[in-house]
Amino acid sequence: MDGAGAGRQHEMKGGLGPRGRGLFGRLLDGLRGAPATRTEAVSIAIASGKGGTGKSFLATSLAVLLHKLRRTVLVDCDFGLACDHLLLGVKPTLTLQQLLSGQATLDQVLVTSPCGPRLLPGASGVRRMATPSDKDLLSFARELGTLAAREEVLVLDLGAGIAPATVLTMLGADWIVLVTQPEIAALVDAYAVVKCIAQLHEHAKFLVVVNRVGTPGRGELAFERLTEVARQHVGVQLVYLGEIPDDDAVMQHRLGQLPLVAIEPTAPTSVALAAMVQRLHQLTGGLRAREVASDQGIEARFRQHRLFL
Ligand SMILES: Nc1ncnc2c1ncn2[C@@H]1O[C@H](COP(=O)(O)OP(=O)(O)OP(=O)(O)O)[C@@H](O)[C@H]1O
Ligand SMILES: [Mg+2]
Secondary structure: OOHHHHHHHHHHHHOOOHHHHHHHHHHHHHHHOOOOEEEEOEEEEEEOOOOOOOHHHHHHHHHHHHHOOOOEEEEEEOOEEOOHHHHHOOOOOOOHHHHHOOOOOHHHHOEEOOOOOEEEOOOEOOHHHHOOOHHHHHHHHHHHHHHHHHOOEEEEEEOOOOOHHHHHHHHHOOEEEEEEOOOHHHHHHHHHHHHHHHHHOOOOOEEEEEEEEOOOOHHHHHHHHHHHHHHHHHOOOOEEEEEEEOOHHHHOOOOOOOOHHHHOOOOHHHHHHHHHHHHHHHHOOOOOOEEEEHHHOHHHHHHHHHOOO
């Protein structure tokens, strides 16, 4: 029986509707041995096959826009080559490196960016962080679990490709936004990520963003090629989130400057990004934190998949 079916049967036996259950229902669940539940943020991993497709640009822009709707934290999961702090205009002194080694707490490492969302900064140029140990991965999973329990939305900016920490974060997240560019090399690498993840998690939910599109509409054409190959070869249905124009204003972003979506909200690129947030809002049922069984949350999923990598 599926989870919803089991829940319905449980309610019939207990005689309480979903609203009547509350603390009492959870207490009963505990006594009956059903797994406890907890509230978790919607987690969105930003991934790509090829490097430099625009993940960090998208992740920082989405975090700024999502924070207007829900309490959002951006986690820079690019182990070793983090840069989100530069794009958000903050200068952190502590990073994921100190957090994972136990030298700092989550609250000491989190920084609030001028545009609102908080950032868990990654380490940059630290070789040890580029190849995290198993202990690092377990600590990282725990911190993601803690953040998910406190926040409403987590945006996880990943490094390119399929390194173990990157794959685990994708498998842990509720949604995977795959960022590609319209050219064939990027599409081939995006397909490689879909194939790799689908082998480990057949129900992974992929959304596709085509970035740096020169001619309007080319993004959707590129998406159609990608989704057709994914459907035929791995039986995965991809969902189109939209395209972002190739925009000189993005390239010319200077250190310390605030993100384009904040300083030029009516520019075509900002409008395209805002439309993606609306679409995410629809697809996720309002970007609301929701109840999950404790053994089904982001930390548990990350840990479980770790055993199979
Ligand atoms: N829509 C766009 N128009 C013009 N330039 C863009 C656009 N999106 C990203 N860029 C530029 O492309 C470069 C790479 O972007 P970004 O760092 O976001 O990619 P990434 O996928 O995070 O890279 P990495 O794989 O190294 O983490 C940056 O110089 C950025 O300014
Ligand atoms: Mg990046």
